Amino acid sequence: MTRxxxxxxxxxxxxxxxxxxxxxxxxxxxxxxxRAEDARKAAEAQGRAAVDTPRWTFAMVTHSGDGDTFWDIxxxxxxxxxxxxxxxxxxxxxxxxQQQAQLIDSYVAKGVDGLIVTLAKPDAMKAAVEKxxxxxxxxxxxxxxxxxxxxYGALTHIGQDETVAGEAVGEELDKRGKKKALCVLHEQGNxxxxxxxxxxxxxxxGELVNLYVDGTNMPDVKASIEAKLQxxxxxxxxxTLGAPFADTAVQAAKSAGSKAEVDTFDLNxxxxxxxxxxxxxxxxxxxxxxQGYEAVDLLWLYRYxxxxxxxxxxxxxxPQIITKDQAAALKQYADRGTR
Amino acid sequence: MSSTAPPSDGVDxxxxxxxxxxxxKKLLARPELGSxxxxxxxxxxxxxxxxxxxxxxxxxxxxxxASTIGxxxxxxxxxxxxxxxxxxxxxxxxxxxxxSSMFSYQMTANVWVGVGVSxxxxxxxxxxxxxxxxxxxxxxxIITLGTFLMLTGLNLGLTKLISGTVSTxxxxxxxxxxxxxxxxxxxxxxxGVEFKVTILWWLALVALATWxxxxxxxxxxxxxxxxxxxxxxxxxxxxxxxxxxxxxxVAFCAWISGQHLLFSFDVVQxxxxxxxxxxxxxxxVIGGCLITGGYGSAIGSAVGALIFGMTSKGIxxxxxxxxxxxxxxxxxxxxxxxLNAWIRKRVEATK
Numbered sequence: 001m002t003r004x005x006x007x008x009x010x011x012x013x014x015x016x017x018x019x020x021x022x023x024x025x026x027x028x029x030x031x032x033x034x035r036a037e038d039a040r041k042a043a044e045a046q047g048r049a050a051v052d053t054p055r056w057t058f059a060m061v062t063h064s065g066d067g068d069t070f071w072d073i074x075x076x077x078x079x080x081x082x083x084x085x086x087x088x089x090x091x092x093x094x095x096x097x098q099q100q101a102q103l104i105d106s107y108v109a110k111g112v113d114g115l116i117v118t119l120a121k122p123d124a125m126k127a128a129v130e131k132x133x134x135x136x137x138x139x140x141x142x143x144x145x146x147x148x149x150x151x152y153g154a155l156t157h158i159g160q161d162e163t164v165a166g167e168a169v170g171e172e173l174d175k176r177g178k179k180k181a182l183c184v185l186h187e188q189g190n191x192x193x194x195x196x197x198x199x200x201x202x203x204x205x206g207e208l209v210n211l212y213v214d215g216t217n218m219p220d221v222k223a224s225i226e227a228k229l230q231x232x233x234x235x236x237x238x239x240t241l242g243a244p245f246a247d248t249a250v251q252a253a254k255s256a257g258s259k260a261e262v263d264t265f266d267l268n269x270x271x272x273x274x275x276x277x278x279x280x281x282x283x284x285x286x287x288x289x290x291q292g293y294e295a296v297d298l299l300w301l302y303r304y305x306x307x308x309x310x311x312x313x314x315x316x317x318x319p320q321i322i323t324k325d326q327a328a329a330l331k332q333y334a335d336r337g338t339r
Numbered sequence: 340m341s342s343t344a345p346p347s348d349g350v351d352x353x354x355x356x357x358x359x360x361x362x363x364k365k366l367l368a369r370p371e372l373g374s375x376x377x378x379x380x381x382x383x384x385x386x387x388x389x390x391x392x393x394x395x396x397x398x399x400x401x402x403x404x405a406s407t408i409g410x411x412x413x414x415x416x417x418x419x420x421x422x423x424x425x426x427x428x429x430x431x432x433x434x435x436x437x438x439s440s441m442f443s444y445q446m447t448a449n450v451w452v453g454v455g456v457s458x459x460x461x462x463x464x465x466x467x468x469x470x471x472x473x474x475x476x477x478x479x480x481i482i483t484l485g486t487f488l489m490l491t492g493l494n495l496g497l498t499k500l501i502s503g504t505v506s507t508x509x510x511x512x513x514x515x516x517x518x519x520x521x522x523x524x525x526x527x528x529x530x531g532v533e534f535k536v537t538i539l540w541w542l543a544l545v546a547l548a549t550w551x552x553x554x555x556x557x558x559x560x561x562x563x564x565x566x567x568x569x570x571x572x573x574x575x576x577x578x579x580x581x582x583x584x585x586x587x588x589v590a591f592c593a594w595i596s597g598q599h600l601l602f603s604f605d606v607v608q609x610x611x612x613x614x615x616x617x618x619x620x621x622x623x624v625i626g627g628c629l630i631t632g633g634y635g636s637a638i639g640s641a642v643g644a645l646i647f648g649m650t651s652k653g654i655x656x657x658x659x660x661x662x663x664x665x666x667x668x669x670x671x672x673x674x675x676x677x678l679n680a681w682i683r684k685r686v687e688a689t690k
Contacts, residue, residue: 067610
């Protein structure tokens with residue numbers, strides 16, 4: 001009996017397919033789901049504008065990992081601007097610095113008309129960016145690398161200063177009378193994350209404790225925050241550094257029986273509705289859509305009209321503090337994935 | 340072992356299986372012994388250095404952390420006893436959650452329909468792993484590495500293609516969600532301590548796997564194929580079917596974990612799960628499973644998961660810098676493996 005009965009397998013596969021199909025046609029939900037979304041979409045007006053400039057090719061290379069909501073929104077902004085500006089938009093990403101530099105090199109070799117780059121690991125990007133500038137390709141840096149952008153020869157930088165954003169959070173926590181806050185870092189060794197927490201520490205009058213969690217493992221994130229809140233009852237605020245972790249922190253606080261208020265960096269649909277419902281205190285948005293949109297648009301302006309925005313200084317897209325009052329208005333945009 | 344007459348050289352030859360063993364020796368021969376000793380040591384250690392570790396509420400949290408790993412460590416341990424690996428187990432959990440969520444959402448179907456479809460899809464992927472392995476005779480490392488990469492890509496690509504974003508949409512307002520949440524992600528309170536339903540799933544799976552391993556024919560087959568596939572085949576063990584069954588067992592538990600992920604967080608990030616497969620393997624190895632197969636236990640995998648849960652949360656309770664967490668884990672893995680090897684040698688020497 002070493003050979004498998006293939007007939008049996010075939011029958012099993014057929015049964016699986018048939019079952020899946022009948023399951024699909026059976027039980028429907030009368031609430032939520034795609035049908036509700038389609039109805040919403042149909043209500044929106046559709047419009048498109050275009051310029052008559054040549055079809056240039058712009059490329060964007062980010063340090064995003066796979067499946068990151070934040071970078072998905074940046075990309076959406078860039079794509080919308082590209083559609084409007086008659087741009088052929090290319091996008092590539094890799095969270096390894098060396099790989100990211102290689103991607104930049106390949107776009108330079110391809111001879112794109114403009115380049116958008118993130119400098120999360122600036123030293124590793126230096127050579128690649130300088131090579132692009134030397135080849136006559138205008139470069140705009142986004143999101144991270146405000147300090148290095150100009151030195152490497154980029155036109156301008158578009159993004160949020162992480163330290164400034166952190167400071168805004170610290171001030172908001174003070175305003176809310178918090179005494180001890182937890183800064184939840186979901187990626188060990190991410191410079192931007194450290195800067196955010198350091199910024200909070202700078203302006204926050206109370207005590208700030210850093211907590212590192214494994215961002216790719218949600219149950220672990222939850223259990224870690226829960227453990228921390230159980231062992232330290234004095235914590236009255238939890239600050240998460242990414243939108244997907246905010247809701248998890250709320251659940252963890254509930255399980256730990258903690259009264260701590262949960263606040264977060266970045267926004268998504270869930271955060272918007274949680275703000276509206278009052279389960280979250282506030283969110284600091286750096287408007288990722290704007291980072292992608294402006295980068296493409298500014299490159300277009302430079303190519304078309306040699307315009308440069310910012311006067312040599314970074315163009316800031318945040319921080320914008322969002323509380324219950326603004327959440328209702330922003331929720332529809334978060335739902336469609338552009339806020 | 341044929342039934343020949345005892346040799347007449349004066350020495351009393353008795354079949355080794357009929358030798359009388361003392362209860363102590365029996366205990367020493369258990370695969371999970373090393374890990375139990377390790378678990379007690381870890382527990383005592385954190386009980387001393389972290390004052391909030393012993394609080395009842397902490398118990399619920401540690402058990403929850405252990406259960407989410409333990410649910411997967413059980414089938415992974417069985418698979419390892421059967422002599423194979425599964426590197427796709429971590430992302431398969433995410434795939435499973437994504438399938439239920441997206442199917443329910445896109446079809447506007449009752450959530451339970453999505454859950455059912457997900458079970459079929461997940462089991463099919465497990466069967467694919469087993470089928471490819473037995474058909475191609477390539478090492479499981481290669482086959483499941485391929486599946487791991489393909490699933491990682493599918494998770495991202497399909498999610499983006501279908502939902503337009505890299506995470507799924509919320510299905511919390513859909514029919515069937517509350518009842519499914521009850522089954523996969525509910526919690527209850529005993530004496531002020533909150534326990535998650537995953538703990539029950541975990542214990543049930545450990546009990547089921549232990550029964551299969553020690554009391555059923557299939558359990559014998561698992562040990563046999565892990566100990567030596569050719570020898571097993573020679574005595575009539577259906578090697579291929581056993582291995583495919585083991586991979587489907589991993590898939591089934593990935594489905595449970597995936598549904599827990601979905602119903603406790605209601606939105607699934609498509610990039611999650613990468614790296615967790617190693618954690619499951621670590622839990623199984625700490626629990627006494629041999630990398631080479633043929634030896635190990637389901638209870639051991641549970642103890643391994645418990646050590647994992649205690650260490651990861653103990654470091655938080657002790658308020659240490661978590662930069663060291665991976666170091667502790669590595670050291671523990673090494674110690675547990677060495678202890679296991681040492682105990683086994685002792686047991687064999689005294690036989």
